[in-house]
Structures are given as C-alpha cells and as structure tokens.
Amino acid sequence: MTAHPLDDPFYYLNNFMQVLDWLEHRYADVLSVEEQSFLRDFKRLPRETSALLVRMVMRKGIHFRASKLHYDEIGDIATAVEPLLEMGWVDEHTPLSMETLFEVLLKAEILQCFSMAIDQPKGRKSDWLPALSERFPQAQRFTDWCPTLEERLFSLTIMSLCDRLRLMFFGNLYQDWSEFVLADLGVYIYEKVEFCAESRGLRNRADVDACVLLHEYQQQFESGAALDEVVERISGLVLDNPWLQRRRAKLLFQMAQHCERIADFSTALNLYRKCSYPGARSRLIRVLERCGEFQLALEQATLAEQAPESAAEHQQLLRVLPRLRRKLGGPPIKRASPRPMQRLDLQLPRSEPALSVEFHVQAHLSQGMAPVHYVENSLINSLFGLLCWPAIFAPLPGAFFHPFQRGPVDLLNEDFHERRAQLFQACLAELDDGRYRQTIRERYTGKWGVQSPFVFWSVLSEELLDQALDCLPAEHLKHWFNRLLQDIKANRAGMPDLIQFWPQEKTYRMIEVKGPGDRLQDNQVRWLEFCHEHQMPIAVCYVQWSEPGA
Structure with missing residues (x-):
C-alpha cells in the first residue's frame, strides 16, 4: 500500500x-x-x-x-x-x-x-x-x-x-504553501500538464523584480498611500512581459474605478486614458459624460463604435450614443425596440422564505416527465469545459507556470482562442458527427473532481448530464460554445437560471427568472437576444408573491 x-x-x-x-x-x-x-x-x-x-x-x-x-x-x-x-x-x-x-x-x-x-x-x-x-x-x-x-x-x-x-x-502571491496540503488531502485535484521550457510567467530577473514591485504598489494603494505617487511608480515600471503588462493595466483600472467611486473624476479620467484594460474605454466615456464633457464623450463613443472591443461595449454604446447626441442638441434617435420574448407570469406563495425565487419557480414548474434544473451558468459552461478539455489545458508557452493551476493564465486574454484555434476546432468538430456525447460522458467520469475554470462538479450530476446530452441539439451547443470563445470573461455569465427538459420528446426550454422589482441585466439581455437569434427556446418568468407583504 x-x-x-x-x-x-x-x-x-x-x-x-x-x-x-x-x-x-x-x-x-x-x-x-x-x-x-x-x-x-x-x-x-x-x-x-x-x-x-x-x-x-x-x-x-x-x-x-x-x-x-x-x-x-x-x-x-x-x-x-x-x-x-x-x-x-x-x-x-x-x-x-x-x-x-x-x-x-x-x-x-x-x-x-x-x-x-x-x-x-x-x-x-x-x-x-x-x-x-x-x-x-x-x-x-x-x-x-x-x-x-x-x-x-x-x-x-x-x-x-x-x-x-x-x-x-x-506566479502570484495570493497562493501559499497550503496548496500542497489541500492537494495531498484531495480537497483540490489539478490537471497534470506538461511544462515546456517556456512555461514560466517570470522570464528573467527584471520580471521578478517588477512583479514584486507591482505587488508592493498594490498594497500601498490598498493601504491608502498618496495615489498620485503610487500611480507614478506603477507607470514608471518598464515592462516587456505581456503578462505583467496586463497585471499593471488591471491595477490601473482598479485605481481608476476607486477614483470614480469617490468622485475624483480628474484622476479617474487620467487613469482610464492611459489604461489598456478591457472596459477602460467604456468607463472613460461614462466619466466624461458625468463631468458634462459631452462633446469629448461623443468623440470617444463614436470612435469606439467603429471597432467595439466586445459585445458588452457595443451594447453600452447603443444606449450612450443617442443620449450624448440628444444632450448636444441633436435630433432624437429612436432606439431599436427589444426583440419580443416569451413571457411567463407567475403568482406564487412564498412557501419557503429562506429559498430563492428561482427555487420556487423550479418547484412549481417541475414535473415527472418534464424536470426543471436550477443551472444558471453551470450547465453550458460545464459541457463546454468537458468537450474542450484538451484545448483548455494545452501546455502552451505562458499558459501554465506550476502544478496548482485551475486553468491557463491567459484564459481571459483577447488571444486565448486564437492561440488554440486548431485545438478548439478539433474539439467542436465532434459536434458535427455525434462523437461529443461519448467524449463528454468519458471526461465526466475520467476527470471527475479535477479543477477547471468551466466545469461545475457540484451541480453536474449524471442525471442532468444525460438529460442535457439527450435534449440539447448539437447545433445549439455549437452556437453556445462559439459564443463563449468570442469573449470568455463576458459570456460565461448571464445565462438563464433554469432549464426544463422533456426527455421523451428530446426538447428543452431555458427560463430566466425575475422576482418582484428585479430586471434583466445587460449580460442576460445579450444571452436572451443570442438565443432568439438562433431560435433556441427561452422564456423570461416574472414572479409576484401571492402572500401580502411577502
């Protein structure tokens, strides 16, 4: 033994x-x-x-x-x-x-x-x-x-x-020595990845020193040090490591957000202007508008409209541009009407106050021949993670630095898909010939419990997996998976709360649940629009409590 x-x-x-x-x-x-x-x-x-x-x-x-x-x-x-x-x-x-x-x-x-x-x-x-x-x-x-x-x-x-x-x-200072013990105890199991010679985040001594300084500057910022001095130190770092450049950009973005929250708009604008982190341009436009600089905001928004960095930014621009033009005296611009969506209106007793509105709807709609699962983002992400496991955990240079990684370091980088395009293409090709069902089932068994940035092991039961593979068309899975790859950070969230299966008919329906006073968030609207575009069955369920004062 x-x-x-x-x-x-x-x-x-x-x-x-x-x-x-x-x-x-x-x-x-x-x-x-x-x-x-x-x-x-x-x-x-x-x-x-x-x-x-x-x-x-x-x-x-x-x-x-x-x-x-x-x-x-x-x-x-x-x-x-x-x-x-x-x-x-x-x-x-x-x-x-x-x-x-x-x-x-x-x-x-x-x-x-x-x-x-x-x-x-x-x-x-x-x-x-x-x-x-x-x-x-x-x-x-x-x-x-x-x-x-x-x-x-x-x-x-x-x-x-x-x-x-x-x-x-x-490659960071938030992981510590307890990682070894947790792995030995089996609390966390990590995928075994082969490390090539280029598999290290800090390539030379200058990288090590710069990374230490970035950490120190972040601590100074969080402890309340003079912001302009910290910004000067961060901006003065000479970095030729793309990974460290992104970390600096993220830190500057966080500092700009802090300044925006405390209404230090001048500093926020300066930081957003020099920041390359995704979302900085949208925040710059928003702060310019809050400062009454409508013309400058319009110029930035018009420039962004020509090449939006993401679907999220494009969605924001559709709201911002008409508003800015109106404030500058331009003619009113009629916004496109939202696509009509199937709507469910329910009035339910709040029988279990400790449970969420989603669980109440699940209990109300679920039937023996038509089970309902509360999956939110877990199901589609998990199916994607299992099918595309080899591409996600490919040992590319700069992706894996040590044996305790839940996923590749560059997962949220703009070129994540591009660097692995052929690998993802090979994985998604299984959706065309039906192999994906066996592959996903085998990986569900063989990789059970292994850490992944996509797979929700605590939610993905064998029953849910079997019903999903039987009822979700491969064509729909391919649409979802391709959308995930377009913008992982934005698109792996906002998916509908519930999914209902009819196993005998091999059909399904997704349901976004909204309780009293709740409204659809931007990422949810984008997913709903996407599903309608590809004729996927989806509904928005609005709930009112039948008990007075509930």
Missing part, C-alpha cells in the same frame, strides 16, 4: 523542498546570488532546523515566541534554532515597535510589563496602545521591553526572500 504524503511528519518540509527543486531546475538563470545561496545552504541544514524554518515561513507574521513553537517531529526548539541564528536567517535582537509588541503579547503580559504606565487596567488591550506608543516611541528588543517574561522571541529575516521564491513558483 502506497504511503500517503501527509503520513510523513515532515510533509511540509518535503513540499518546501519540492518548490526549491522546481525553482532550481526551471529558474536557475533567474535566481539572484542571494537566492542561490539560500537554496544551497538550506539543503545543508539539519533536518530539524530546516523543518523549524519552514514551519515559521508558513505561519503568519515574522515574530515567533519560543513558547509557542511546539512540534513533536522537531523536538528541542533551542537546539533546532541555533544554526538559523548563526546564519542570520532568524534574529533574537530585532527592535520592535510598541504596535508590533502588542501583536505578540497577551493582555495579561502587557499589564505585567507596563502596569505603571496603564491608567485603566480593566480596559481593552487595544485601548492602551495609543498612550503607550506615544510614551514609548522608540523601538526596542523584546528582552528590553519585557525583561520579567524570561521568554525568547525569534524574528525571521528572510521572509521577503521566501516570498520571492513563492512568487516565482506560483
């Missing part, structure tokens, strides 16, 4: 070593001298010492009290930490501010160390911090702050280095 990875008490050390081996093999030309030295010296440490270091790296913060470090497999902490102190990777004499000291001390210990300086000992711990910080502004060593505690405090000095290693491995 094969041993489980977590049976080894040093499982976390093994995982950390796996990252170091990966980086040494794939990023040798990118590692700095300091990082290369760390990899070399780390492997020479006694196992208990290296395990202690990894335990500290994987915990929150950089300051650790000796009394809080208890690990059976490591044993005596004082012995294990000694080589780390000698190498300078851990320090016992780091000066601590009062604020930092409060993070490592308990309330009773603060009283013990500062009883003479605390006026109201029955107060909350946080109440004492302002006065103590003002009275003791200078940072001191832990032993100087708390000589009566007889406690050792260890401070990591290499956390930034370990964060850089984590960044190189994952």
Whole structure:
C-alpha cells in the first residue's frame, strides 16, 4: 500500500523542498546570488532546523515566541534554532515597535510589563496602545521591553526572500504553501500538464523584480498611500512581459474605478486614458459624460463604435450614443425596440422564505416527465469545459507556470482562442458527427473532481448530464460554445437560471427568472437576444408573491 504524503511528519518540509527543486531546475538563470545561496545552504541544514524554518515561513507574521513553537517531529526548539541564528536567517535582537509588541503579547503580559504606565487596567488591550506608543516611541528588543517574561522571541529575516521564491513558483502571491496540503488531502485535484521550457510567467530577473514591485504598489494603494505617487511608480515600471503588462493595466483600472467611486473624476479620467484594460474605454466615456464633457464623450463613443472591443461595449454604446447626441442638441434617435420574448407570469406563495425565487419557480414548474434544473451558468459552461478539455489545458508557452493551476493564465486574454484555434476546432468538430456525447460522458467520469475554470462538479450530476446530452441539439451547443470563445470573461455569465427538459420528446426550454422589482441585466439581455437569434427556446418568468407583504 502506497504511503500517503501527509503520513510523513515532515510533509511540509518535503513540499518546501519540492518548490526549491522546481525553482532550481526551471529558474536557475533567474535566481539572484542571494537566492542561490539560500537554496544551497538550506539543503545543508539539519533536518530539524530546516523543518523549524519552514514551519515559521508558513505561519503568519515574522515574530515567533519560543513558547509557542511546539512540534513533536522537531523536538528541542533551542537546539533546532541555533544554526538559523548563526546564519542570520532568524534574529533574537530585532527592535520592535510598541504596535508590533502588542501583536505578540497577551493582555495579561502587557499589564505585567507596563502596569505603571496603564491608567485603566480593566480596559481593552487595544485601548492602551495609543498612550503607550506615544510614551514609548522608540523601538526596542523584546528582552528590553519585557525583561520579567524570561521568554525568547525569534524574528525571521528572510521572509521577503521566501516570498520571492513563492512568487516565482506560483506566479502570484495570493497562493501559499497550503496548496500542497489541500492537494495531498484531495480537497483540490489539478490537471497534470506538461511544462515546456517556456512555461514560466517570470522570464528573467527584471520580471521578478517588477512583479514584486507591482505587488508592493498594490498594497500601498490598498493601504491608502498618496495615489498620485503610487500611480507614478506603477507607470514608471518598464515592462516587456505581456503578462505583467496586463497585471499593471488591471491595477490601473482598479485605481481608476476607486477614483470614480469617490468622485475624483480628474484622476479617474487620467487613469482610464492611459489604461489598456478591457472596459477602460467604456468607463472613460461614462466619466466624461458625468463631468458634462459631452462633446469629448461623443468623440470617444463614436470612435469606439467603429471597432467595439466586445459585445458588452457595443451594447453600452447603443444606449450612450443617442443620449450624448440628444444632450448636444441633436435630433432624437429612436432606439431599436427589444426583440419580443416569451413571457411567463407567475403568482406564487412564498412557501419557503429562506429559498430563492428561482427555487420556487423550479418547484412549481417541475414535473415527472418534464424536470426543471436550477443551472444558471453551470450547465453550458460545464459541457463546454468537458468537450474542450484538451484545448483548455494545452501546455502552451505562458499558459501554465506550476502544478496548482485551475486553468491557463491567459484564459481571459483577447488571444486565448486564437492561440488554440486548431485545438478548439478539433474539439467542436465532434459536434458535427455525434462523437461529443461519448467524449463528454468519458471526461465526466475520467476527470471527475479535477479543477477547471468551466466545469461545475457540484451541480453536474449524471442525471442532468444525460438529460442535457439527450435534449440539447448539437447545433445549439455549437452556437453556445462559439459564443463563449468570442469573449470568455463576458459570456460565461448571464445565462438563464433554469432549464426544463422533456426527455421523451428530446426538447428543452431555458427560463430566466425575475422576482418582484428585479430586471434583466445587460449580460442576460445579450444571452436572451443570442438565443432568439438562433431560435433556441427561452422564456423570461416574472414572479409576484401571492402572500401580502411577502
């Protein structure tokens, strides 16, 4: 019987070593001298010492009290930490501010160390911090702050280095070491992708440094730093990596949205103008209109009309352009009437107030010979994900950086489909000759539980899958799948809430549900229009509650 990875008490050390081996093999030309030295010296440490270091790296913060470090497999902490102190990777004499000291001390210990300086000992711990910080502004060593505690405090000095290693491995800093444990536990299962030599997001040292800076600048922005200074730093970064360029554009877009929300329209306009992130042009037009700059807004909208970046932008322009022309004194322009849609009007008792309106409609319409499923975006996305699995997980350069990816990094890029056009064509060709049914069923079984950006395993039951493959025409599936590929970010949402099947007749109907006071969103309208265009059976169900005050 094969041993489980977590049976080894040093499982976390093994995982950390796996990252170091990966980086040494794939990023040798990118590692700095300091990082290369760390990899070399780390492997020479006694196992208990290296395990202690990894335990500290994987915990929150950089300051650790000796009394809080208890690990059976490591044993005596004082012995294990000694080589780390000698190498300078851990320090016992780091000066601590009062604020930092409060993070490592308990309330009773603060009283013990500062009883003479605390006026109201029955107060909350946080109440004492302002006065103590003002009275003791200078940072001191832990032993100087708390000589009566007889406690050792260890401070990591290499956390930034370990964060850089984590960044190189994952390509981001929001994934952490717990990914290994979750994978070992089977909580997350990832597709095994072959990695080519070009399969890394950070191609050289300049990329690593720029990525670290981008992360720092984002933290500065989120913590409330002076916006103009942060923008200047971000804009000043020299980036030739398309992946990093997109990350910068997304950050600038988020900053512009923030400025728009707080009515700093001047800064928002400047940011939107220099931002290439999808949606920035639409927001620029909207802010110009809000500022009363109707002529400038019209010029931008007219330019966008010539080559809309997406169906979403085109839809917005159809509303914006007539309004701007009217505000500038032009003749009224009659907007195209929306396509008539099949409408269902229901008056239902709210029998289960905790359940959503969609579940009430599902229960009302579902019959033994005509079951109704609450699928929203899950069904069509899942069928697409299963059929097109080889194209989605193709090991193209710049798509997969490490073994813990739910999908390709470039999934939402404008050229995602273009780079895999032949692969998607081969997958969709199965819809023409009927092979898709067997392929989807086999992948449903063979890939069950594997992480995917499209497949909703918790929703896609065998019953739902069988009914969908029996009742949904291949022609309709092909239309849906091609539309997804046109704009994955916009089109994988907004699909109808419910789907009803008639298995004996092999037919179906999709139903968008709207409760009292609810209205159709833009992406929902686009999907409804698309379904009508291709003669797919679809209805909008408007619900009113029959109980007064419901």
